[in-house]
Amino acid sequence: MNIKTILVHLDHADRCSARVDLARAIARTQGAHLIGLLPSGLLEGTVPADALPTGMTDYIAESARYLQQRAQGIAEGFRARMGQISHEVRETDGTTIGSLVAHGRSSDLVVVGQEDRASESDVPVRGLVAQVMLDVGRPVLVVPYAGNFEQVGQDVLLAWDGSRAAAVAMREALPLLAHARRVTLASFRRTASSQEDALLIPDMTRWLQRHGVEATVEQHVTEIDTSDALLSRVSDLGADLVVMGGYGHSRLRERVLGGVTREVLAHMTVPVLIAH
Known part of the structure; x- marks a missing residue:
C-alpha cells in the first residue's frame, strides 16, 4: 500500500516552501502525484491594505487582478521546485478550508501548515487544521511553523491510546512506516492500571509486524x-514524525479540538500525521 496522491496547501506565507519541500520528498519516496492546491483568496478578502495603488476607480477589479498575479507567482514557484515529480497546480476561488476538504477527499494525504498566530500573513485562516482534519476523511500531515523538514518517517512515534482515531491514524501511516528506521509505539496514562487492558498493545504490535x-x-x-x-x-527520542488520532466535539457544537490534540498541535516541534 502506497500513497499515490498528495495534496499540499499553497499560499504566499514564508512557510509554504517548507511545506512543499516535505510534500515533494514524500511524493518522491512513495511514487505519488503531488497536487498544489492554491486558493486565490478572492472569497476571503485577503488583499493587503497597501497592495493596491491609491485613487483607483474599480477596487474589486484591481483586487481580483492582484490576487490573480499573486497566485501565478505562487504556482510558478511551486512548479520550479518539483523537478521530475509528477505534479499539478489547482487554482480555486473557493474558501481555503472548503477547497482543502473538497479536493483532499480525492487524495491519500493532505499536507497543511501549523497555525501561527504570530504570523503577519494576510491570510489568517483560523482553525484550518481542525476543520480540515474533522471533515476531509483523509490523514492530514501538519508541518510546524518553525524548522526545516525535508523528510519524515525515519524515526516515528506512534501515540497509542486504544481509540478509534488512533487506530485510523496508524493504518493511514503504514506507507510511511514501511520506510522507517525506528518505530516507537508509546502509550501515556495517569495510573498503572487505567485502560491497560483496553490498549491491547500485544495485538497492535503483532498487527504492525504483519505489515x-x-x-x-x-x-x-x-x-x-x-x-x-x-x-x-x-x-x-529525536523522533521526526508523530502519528496520533485527532479529536473534536460534535458538529452540533462549536468546533474545538480535544485537549491533547489541541496542545500537541499548538506546541509541536516535528510534523504530526493526524486522522479523525
Whole structure:
C-alpha cells in the first residue's frame, strides 16, 4: 500500500516552501502525484491594505487582478521546485478550508501548515487544521511553523491510546512506516492500571509486524499532562514524525479540538500525521 496522491496547501506565507519541500520528498519516496492546491483568496478578502495603488476607480477589479498575479507567482514557484515529480497546480476561488476538504477527499494525504498566530500573513485562516482534519476523511500531515523538514518517517512515534482515531491514524501511516528506521509505539496514562487492558498493545504490535513494521513498545505512567509527556518523549527520542488520532466535539457544537490534540498541535516541534 502506497500513497499515490498528495495534496499540499499553497499560499504566499514564508512557510509554504517548507511545506512543499516535505510534500515533494514524500511524493518522491512513495511514487505519488503531488497536487498544489492554491486558493486565490478572492472569497476571503485577503488583499493587503497597501497592495493596491491609491485613487483607483474599480477596487474589486484591481483586487481580483492582484490576487490573480499573486497566485501565478505562487504556482510558478511551486512548479520550479518539483523537478521530475509528477505534479499539478489547482487554482480555486473557493474558501481555503472548503477547497482543502473538497479536493483532499480525492487524495491519500493532505499536507497543511501549523497555525501561527504570530504570523503577519494576510491570510489568517483560523482553525484550518481542525476543520480540515474533522471533515476531509483523509490523514492530514501538519508541518510546524518553525524548522526545516525535508523528510519524515525515519524515526516515528506512534501515540497509542486504544481509540478509534488512533487506530485510523496508524493504518493511514503504514506507507510511511514501511520506510522507517525506528518505530516507537508509546502509550501515556495517569495510573498503572487505567485502560491497560483496553490498549491491547500485544495485538497492535503483532498487527504492525504483519505489515512489516517492528515497533518498540513504551508504556508511560505520567503525572503531567499527556500532551506534555508526549512532546517530551518526542524530543528524547529525536523522533521526526508523530502519528496520533485527532479529536473534536460534535458538529452540533462549536468546533474545538480535544485537549491533547489541541496542545500537541499548538506546541509541536516535528510534523504530526493526524486522522479523525
